[in-house]
Amino acid sequence: QVQLQESGPGLVKPSETLSLTCTVSGGSISSNYWTWIRQPPGKGLEWIGHIYYSGSANYNPSLTSRVTISVDTSKNQFSLKVTSVTAADTAVYYCATGPSGSYSHYWGQGTLVTVSS
Amino acid sequence: QSVLTQAPSASGTPGQRVTISCSGSNSNIGSNYVHWYQQLPGTAPKLLIYRNNQRPSGVPDRFSGSKSGTSASLAISGLRSEDEADYYCAAWDDSLSTVVFGGGTKLTVL
Numbered sequence: 001q002v003q004l005q006e007s008g009p010g011l012v013k014p015s016e017t018l019s020l021t022c023t024v025s026g027g028s029i030s031s032n033y034w035t036w037i038r039q040p041p042g043k044g045l046e047w048i049g050h051i052y053y054s055g056s057a058n059y060n061p062s063l064t065s066r067v068t069i070s071v072d073t074s075k076n077q078f079s080l081k082v083t084s085v086t087a088a089d090t091a092v093y094y095c096a097t098g099p100s101g102s103y104s105h106y107w108g109q110g111t112l113v114t115v116s117s
Numbered sequence: 118q119s120v121l122t123q124a125p126s127a128s129g130t131p132g133q134r135v136t137i138s139c140s141g142s143n144s145n146i147g148s149n150y151v152h153w154y155q156q157l158p159g160t161a162p163k164l165l166i167y168r169n170n171q172r173p174s175g176v177p178d179r180f181s182g183s184k185s186g187t188s189a190s191l192a193i194s195g196l197r198s199e200d201e202a203d204y205y206c207a208a209w210d211d212s213l214s215t216v217v218f219g220g221g222t223k224l225t226v227l
Binding site: 037045061098102108109110 | 215
């Protein structure tokens, strides 16, 4: 069974770049869609974007100018970068995967990223 | 506000059947599959129903999904205390080219 683990800084300063990595085990990254979703404290889910293993990506239009998702097949990892962060980017960030771009079978446990000076 | 609309809360007693609704539009539910996630307190969401009415391996058949037009429903029969969680619907939106979520429904088992 595929397992996902998010890693990265838990605290990012305003205006800086948030960078997270998702390590995939129990399966190859060379298939499926690889997705990032976030959840502000006490709020609902927000889809950030996904990337197909071939490199083709889709992003949430509300974030597209600040977000990049990439895949590193050699490390079986995929990554998220969000530039120019503000307090509104404070959230639990989840990585997830599935055979379709619209739903995800497997999720990481999530990692809380706080934007604060 | 969320693109898909869900009631913020629902409740039921053990053994009861509960239905959670999700309303959208032609660009999302009306033309694409609906999926449902269960999020237990303090945990990551779990895929409960995909492609309107398909259950992943391991999900009890007490959970079922349906879709009609621009609305979808998740039904839980034989309600149990461990079903107390937040439930989210999701679908691809052709106009936005993004996955859209409902705001979530918090289910309380009385």
